[in-house]
Amino acid sequence: MxxxxxxxxxxxxxxxxxxxxxxxxxxxxxxxxxxxxxxxxxxxxxxxxxxxxxxxxxxxxxxxxxxxxxxxxxxxxxxxxxxHNPEPRAAEAGADDSVGASAVPERTVAPPNRLRHHRLMAREETAVVDAALAQRGPERQSDAKRWYYGSEATGVSALLSVHTVEDDPELAAEKQRDSFTQEFRNFFAGARARDTAFFDAGPLRGRLGCGHVDTPTGEAAVCAWSDAYTSGHVLLTDTRDLEEAAQITREFRAATDRRAE
Missing domain, CATH: 1.10.287 (Helix Hairpins)
Incomplete structure (x- = not known):
């Protein structure tokens, strides 16, 4: 990144x-x-x-x-x-109130099989586009869980990428060091996003921001979210409306990051 x-x-x-x-x-x-x-x-x-x-x-x-x-x-x-008004670090600002300091909530991180018209694609369906679309997100792709949505007929309509502190010690260190503002500066700079704006993050704590990026198939919307435990982003190739993209991202986040009751 x-x-x-x-x-x-x-x-x-x-x-x-x-x-x-x-x-x-x-x-x-x-x-x-x-x-x-x-x-x-x-x-x-x-x-x-x-x-x-x-x-x-x-x-x-x-x-x-x-x-x-x-x-x-x-x-x-x-x-x-x-x-002298420093912003809290992401590990502090995005932490659940019910979870102790430096602890991670009990949860399951897994993609939904379908969200709206986006269908989870099998790995063999995405072999050709994997390398091209992966370049639009953060550089540390090897530590990310990444899934594609779409169909063989329409191609990829969404890319869902999730980093978790459980699987990525470097991410955990970044969240102790960086604020949400710095995280999004880095993400948008790495994605070369423009027209960036922030939206309601939804029921889970954290921050959500979206912007426009160029892809091999044209302009697309990219949205990222961050909390104390996760950094994720969704690339949507079939919409350029950032408010709609933010809503879809909130739905992807809720369906992917499932916290224990």
Whole structure:
């Protein structure tokens, strides 16, 4: 899978943003203090005057500068706090409430034999198109469970691909490291998707996004879903309507990822 170099939703990135805001604030405060040095040390504007008057004038100017510095410091701290807003990792944001940390819910991951007009094809029916269509999804295909839907007459109408943390330790590590936002950035970049949009993920927790991609047979819709335990996607060659594709993907997800009651 293509991985973008910077995860702008991570805690380390947010901490860096906050630190940057504090450093800028400190630099501005130091500059103000340095620039106002001669003004703070000068005497009253209309000499001659007594030493007491000079000291009072300097103290007043010092208080003015300190007040300005306090305002700058407050603004800098507010900025540092406001930018520190990391997104939870996928392993946390997409976890079931009834499942403990780092645990996986009891479930069965298996494709439905039929969903709407999509019929599960036998492996021998898909030997020719397997290599071509597999290139449109994530690179780590060897760890994915992948099924094709369609018929010999109409060809492939849907490709269902599912990664699970049970079968893929690398995926489990990614979900501990990446947020949903970063996962979808990587997926859409790898699939070279355009017109991307997000939709309701359905009854299971997580996130669902769709977009358009080019395939050897023309433009198609691709939808991906992610939760703490699964990353899956559906490629639909017979629809370009993303809302319809999202609904079909929700149905595929519910029929494939069957959680124990």
């Amino acid at each position: 293509i991985t973008l170099s910077v995860d702008s939703t991570s805690s380390s990135y947010a901490a860096g943003q906050s630190l940057g805001a504090l450093l800028v604030t400190g630099a501005v405060m130091a500059l103000i203090w340095r620039v106002t040095r001669s003004w703070r040390q000068a005497g009253p504007a209309h000499p001659p005057t007594s030493e007491a008057a000079t000291a009072a004038a300097r103290a007043k100017r010092r208080r003015i500068v300190l007040g300005v510095l306090a305002l700058v410091a407050a603004a800098g701290c507010f900025k540092a706090v406001s930018v």
